[in-house]
Amino acid sequence: MLDLSESRAQIDVIDKEITRLFQKRIDVCRDVAAYKIQNNKKVLDKTRENQKLEALSKLAEDGFKEHGICDLFTQVMAICRKRQYQIMKEEGVAQPVPFDCVDEIDKINATVVFQGVEGAYSHAASMAYFGDLATYFHVPNFEEVMKAVANKEADFGVLPLENSSAGQVGDVYDLLTRYDNTIVGEYYLPVRHCLLGLKGADIDKIQTVYSHPQGLMQCGKFLNEHSSWQQISQANTAMAAQKVIKENNPKTAAIASETAAKLYGLEILEEGINDNKTNTTRFIIVSRKKCYRRDASKISIMFEIPHESGSLYTILSHMIYNDLNMTKIESRPIPEQPFEYRFFVDFEGNLADAAVENAILGIKEEAARLKILGNY
Numbered sequence: 001m002l003d004l005s006e007s008r009a010q011i012d013v014i015d016k017e018i019t020r021l022f023q024k025r026i027d028v029c030r031d032v033a034a035y036k037i038q039n040n041k042k043v044l045d046k047t048r049e050n051q052k053l054e055a056l057s058k059l060a061e062d063g064f065k066e067h068g069i070c071d072l073f074t075q076v077m078a079i080c081r082k083r084q085y086q087i088m089k090e091e092g093v094a095q096p097v098p099f100d101c102v103d104e105i106d107k108i109n110a111t112v113v114f115q116g117v118e119g120a121y122s123h124a125a126s127m128a129y130f131g132d133l134a135t136y137f138h139v140p141n142f143e144e145v146m147k148a149v150a151n152k153e154a155d156f157g158v159l160p161l162e163n164s165s166a167g168q169v170g171d172v173y174d175l176l177t178r179y180d181n182t183i184v185g186e187y188y189l190p191v192r193h194c195l196l197g198l199k200g201a202d203i204d205k206i207q208t209v210y211s212h213p214q215g216l217m218q219c220g221k222f223l224n225e226h227s228s229w230q231q232i233s234q235a236n237t238a239m240a241a242q243k244v245i246k247e248n249n250p251k252t253a254a255i256a257s258e259t260a261a262k263l264y265g266l267e268i269l270e271e272g273i274n275d276n277k278t279n280t281t282r283f284i285i286v287s288r289k290k291c292y293r294r295d296a297s298k299i300s301i302m303f304e305i306p307h308e309s310g311s312l313y314t315i316l317s318h319m320i321y322n323d324l325n326m327t328k329i330e331s332r333p334i335p336e337q338p339f340e341y342r343f344f345v346d347f348e349g350n351l352a353d354a355a356v357e358n359a360i361l362g363i364k365e366e367a368a369r370l371k372i373l374g375n376y
């Protein structure tokens with residue numbers, strides 16, 4: 001049996017040779033890229049890659065080595081593609097992303113649309129983000145928000161995208177695909193449910209409580225302590241608050257936000273009654289303008305990929321290779337293609353960073369469809 005140091009010495013010699021040849025191969029990519037730029041050819045040539053893998057597989061001495069050779073050369077070719085994208089960027093032939101860099105999002109005197117009614121959590125998020133100088137209006141559903149922004153009725157729309165307990169708001173993800181609005185900001189709203197009653201109402205005399213079913217559910221522990229109360233569902237929490245005012249009965253209460261209390265002149269009988277004290281909803285701010293702030297640090301993209309082994313990995317590898325930190329991934333079904341999915345990925349970075357430009361160029365070339373949803 002060979003001593004370990006002797007085997008390692010052999011491996012060292014082989015690795016040196018592989019490294020020398022690998023670098024030589026990468027250098028050839030400059031000529032390949034030059035040819036492709038001249039002849040307007042795409043970097044990715046799946047047919048050529050498949051032929052290469054087939055030809056190299058035939059040189060394998062057994063099944064294990066064949067598998068290894070395929071894995072190895074799939075990676076080698078992916079790296080060579082990335083080198084070609086880099087050269088294209090250097091040569092200035094890659095199209096820049098169609099987004100304008102701005103110093104600030106123009107919030108002053110903006111017209112802002114949200115879904116629901118006044119006092120809803122979307123309203124609270126809108127006011128927290130835009131403040132008192134904006135003008136607000138509301139529409140009955142999420143799609144109307146997107147439409148109002150697209151049709152120039154509103155400058156910005158505010159939509160819930162995910163909740164820390166309930167997860168993604170699927171409809172909003174789908175709308176981001178269908179409408180050409182851009183995410184320009186986000187706001188994390190802690191969802192703090194309150195028990196609201198008429199001014200001077202006594203919590204010990206409450207008999208009926210109104211809220212959205214989610215509001216009732218999220219305050220289950222608190223309601224268990226008041227098991228004699230009748231729980232009645234409403235279309236949303238703000239409407240529950242409106243109902244208390246309308247009925248003018250000190251024995252009824254609503255579970256809604258502090259904003260609803262202020263708007264409808266109700267008294268907070270008890271604050272923070274939700275079971276999960278860290279319950280937070282992430283809202284996005286969408287605009288018709290394709291812009292991003294100079295100091296934006298998060299990018300959201302959507303892409304579709306062919307239904308084949310390794311295709312998701314291939315796309316994500318552009319982030320890994322460019323040292324980009326992916327912070328989130330979601331998938332949604334593509335309705336026209338049953339059981340195929342589109343992916344929504346967030347990663348850290350700014351559209352002006354070279355690493356981001358490189359990754360986006362690679363993803364754009366290799367995904368069936370890429371949409372940059374925003375940088376904020």
Ligand SMILES: O=C(O)C(=O)C[C@]1(C(=O)O)C=C[C@@H](O)C=C1
Pocket residue numbers: 032043044045046048049052076077078080081
């Ligand atoms: O042959 C090409 O067209 C190349 O760009 C080279 C190469 C490779 O590394 O072998 C890289 C990318 C293509 O998808 C196919 C092959």
